[in-house]
Amino acid sequence: MISAIQPQHTSITLGKYRIAACPRALPSGRFAAQVSVASGQGSASTARIMCFIDEFATHDDAAQYALAQGMDWVKDVQPTH
Template sequence: MIPAIQIQNNAITLGKYRIAACPRALPSGRFAAQVSVASGQGSASTARIMSFIDDFATHADAANYSLAQGLDWVHRTTPTH
């Protein structure tokens, strides 16, 4: 079964994971890519924040890269049946 993907404001819900792009502006005017991969709810929730070395010319480019990396992480760590 393939889980449904929902997209909202630079965030994607894939199965039990919420993947959110968190780009940040750099002093140079470029953007750093960061992604949050969260699962669970309330006090049982966990989140992993990943930052990347590459920088990007636009906020959108950094967000797209972040989401792609987050999706890749989920696909690599989710067992297939």
């Protein structure tokens, strides 16, 4: 039996960005990785959602991959001093 209850979404803060993994279950029983990278607050907030093609055996594997991709994206867009 497959449980319909999934662990809480995994999120971290990196600088001004909030990175949240949002894995979703696929009909095959595997999981797709998705990540939200947000900044700002209220009406001044923006978010970028990235979905990935790879499929993962577990919710946790998809979440870890999504977080890593989100952190890489933030590191690429942050200015270097």
